[in-house]
Amino acid sequence: MSQETATLGLILVGWTAFYFLAKQFKLDEKGWDIAPLYALYKSTRLNDIIDKMAAINPTGWKTLGNIGIAASVGQGGFITYILLKNIWSFIFVPEQASPVQPLIPGVTISANSLPWFLLAAGIIILSHELGHGVMCIVEGVKVKSAAVMFAVITFGGAVEPDEEDMEKASIWSRMRIYAMGSIINLITGLLTIPVFIFFGQSMPIYLVIFFNWLYFVAINLAMMNMLPIGPLDGGQMWREFTQRFSYGQSLRTGATYGFIGLILMNIILSLSKFGLVPI
Template sequence: MAGRVVGLDAFGHFQVIFMRVGVLFLSLCGEGLELSSVQSLGLIVVAWFVFYGIVKVLRLERYGVDLHPLFALVKSTRLNSFLLRVGGWRPGFWRALGNMGVVSFLGQVVFLTWMLVQNLFKFVYVPEKASPMMPLIPGVTIRFSNLPWFLAAAGVVILMHELAHGVQCVVAGVRVKSAALLLAVITFGGAVEPDEDDMKAAPLLSSLRIFAFGSFVNLVMGVSLILFFSLWRGTLPLAMGAFLNWLYFISTNLALVNMLPVYPLDGGQMLRAWLSTQEGWMVRGERLVRYGFLALMVSNLVLSLARFGLVPF
């Protein structure tokens, strides 16, 4: 019970601080203040240091806030009982879906690799046809007018992603120590913290299901929204359309990028788990794969910034 109360208190304190920072951004936007990308980024950094100082002054570490210079984790056990109920409902069904997630891993890696290589080719030979690849930075590459929709959609996507990991942990008999909300200087996210000893003892297929299922759920959500838009796009209210557009965009991008075989992404975790059962050159090949994909992503990002600059959404 103590852990549960601590988690609730930590989230309560954090939500108040986060909402106040959010109100600051939105009020600046509402007053018509035009900020350049550099000014927006500077404001975000200042807001981070304000948040960092508040956590230190109020000693929120005792309420489950794990604070680091560039990011903070707010841990809670409030979702554990929910995960146990959901994961305990028809485990065979969840295992079957988890197997589909493992199979989809290869397809997602092949598809995103093809997209990145094709885009890199365009940058080199037909730059006018290349597509920009941008990091999502609130106030810099995400306009303030779109920020509420982005935050709402990202919250749903991250919640579904982490719940999916947690459900597969329950099915595999891996204890979930806590769920955590991640806040970094220019982004945020979430994480489910499984018991490390249980993860090491889990069979390979169970580990692969755990790592793959978060992105698989996001991918299913994104594909479902494509079908939904094809039927109902013209009849949606403007606000709902904006939210669902961001939900589709974040779901599909998170699903694909997170499956890249680059540690510590889930795809990298899957590759590392599989390689732990192998010997010889395959183990050494993990580093080659990781740096190869990093080079592919960084090349696209650098060329995008050089040609397009920071393109706001």
């Protein structure tokens, strides 16, 4: 048995034990929402934290949201270019193609990298959701619930805005809310660059691995999340933009399936050339 398989097995065993203990001690009656693949801990303290963050500088948050809207065009456009260029490379200049593959703990993520990937992914997801929550409050949209999320392979966060408040909010308010998570991720990823420039040579190897994952996850999530695919934030922004047109539904459906096809084509071509590449 490989080290990666053993690590993944330990994670699954540990999660299974947690799941059954949580059910046994009825944690669902103490603010937990327990499911087979994830657990959410809801607390009013999280809402209080979001409220306090939003109150620090509402104008500044709105400005950042506006920057996020503008940046979303560049983020979505850039990742589209990368995906199309990679397909071109696979077909015409295979030696220049890059692998595109799912991140699978124990398979494409090595055992040595796995803990640092989980930590980085958790931080990125949590900050992403906090960004959405803060912008909701700034825009006058109530956050019905805020939770810390623990999943089989990582942790993160989740916020649930009030649907009626979202419908009443202006289109620009909703766009800022959708864009905030990704601009936070983009900033986080970019901030790792000076860390490498000034401290990269002196950092312990485990910190190098962690910051590499932090950069990788933050930048890729910031880009991919802005694609106009239905459930993604980019898809929500695309819906806001296209719903004014009589053919808006066709544009949304075409974008969703078109970009899913683009991603799948990259993955299929990558698997045929590289197989699964451990990171």
